[in-house]
Amino acid sequence: MIVLKLGGSVITEKDRPETLDGPALDRAADAVADADEDLVVVHGAGSFGHHYAEKHGTSTTEGTHDPDAVLDIHGAMTTLNRFVISRLRARDVPALPVHPLSAASRDDGGRLSLPTEQVATMVGEGFVPVLHGDMIAHEDEGTTVLSGDEVVTRVAAALDADRVGVCSTVPGVLDADGDVVDTVEAFADVADAVGESEATDVSGGMAGKVRELLALSQPASVFDLDGLDAFLAGEAPGTTIHGD
Ligand code: IPE
Numbered sequence: 001m002i003v004l005k006l007g008g009s010v011i012t013e014k015d016r017p018e019t020l021d022g023p024a025l026d027r028a029a030d031a032v033a034d035a036d037e038d039l040v041v042v043h044g045a046g047s048f049g050h051h052y053a054e055k056h057g058t059s060t061t062e063g064t065h066d067p068d069a070v071l072d073i074h075g076a077m078t079t080l081n082r083f084v085i086s087r088l089r090a091r092d093v094p095a096l097p098v099h100p101l102s103a104a105s106r107d108d109g110g111r112l113s114l115p116t117e118q119v120a121t122m123v124g125e126g127f128v129p130v131l132h133g134d135m136i137a138h139e140d141e142g143t144t145v146l147s148g149d150e151v152v153t154r155v156a157a158a159l160d161a162d163r164v165g166v167c168s169t170v171p172g173v174l175d176a177d178g179d180v181v182d183t184v185e186a187f188a189d190v191a192d193a194v195g196e197s198e199a200t201d202v203s204g205g206m207a208g209k210v211r212e213l214l215a216l217s218q219p220a221s222v223f224d225l226d227g228l229d230a231f232l233a234g235e236a237p238g239t240t241i242h243g244d
Pocket of ligand 1: 007008043133146
């Protein structure tokens, strides 16, 4: 089983609020429709979540108690989720939505609880669950952002996925010269190159991605849309991240 993240900046126009990148989403949906293995898809926010999260001053650690803020962000994410599902259904992929706000939470230490039994059962019954980054309840914070990357690592670990793929706007993790790094085994390998998060990304950018993926026991690949078919065919395009 493969857990595949479609980065928000891949499938949306990240600089224009709530704008889909239709051709990119079509390419991703074509690749998913051609895949032979069981799949769980997780998508990020791109222009459907990040600007609302910024506007309302919330992130994975900074919370909000404002229900309208939660509904703005969650609403934009479920709109994007419907677009993703409908493009997959148009290609006969048996895709079903799973919304983290309804089930996930963090405790006062920031520890995430994300039930995955329904996801496992859906996969067992031949469906392709499609989860997404979201807002979730957070003890003492109200609600905080749950990134798609956190969903990916949780689902991959809980369902004992064989491989994890993160389809990004860059062809892999890039070194200081802009070349793709083949493998990453420790954050120190790339710390200088990946730096900190981008201003418009409330959940950590490439640095956060690498940290999340290093925590997994499964190998994870980071690649761009050009590498998606190869990844789904069992190859290792872009950067492979091996955790412990
Ligand atoms: C962010 O998810 C979720 C929200 C802002 C609600 P991600 O951090 O996974 O999104 P992308 O892939 O970077 O756009």
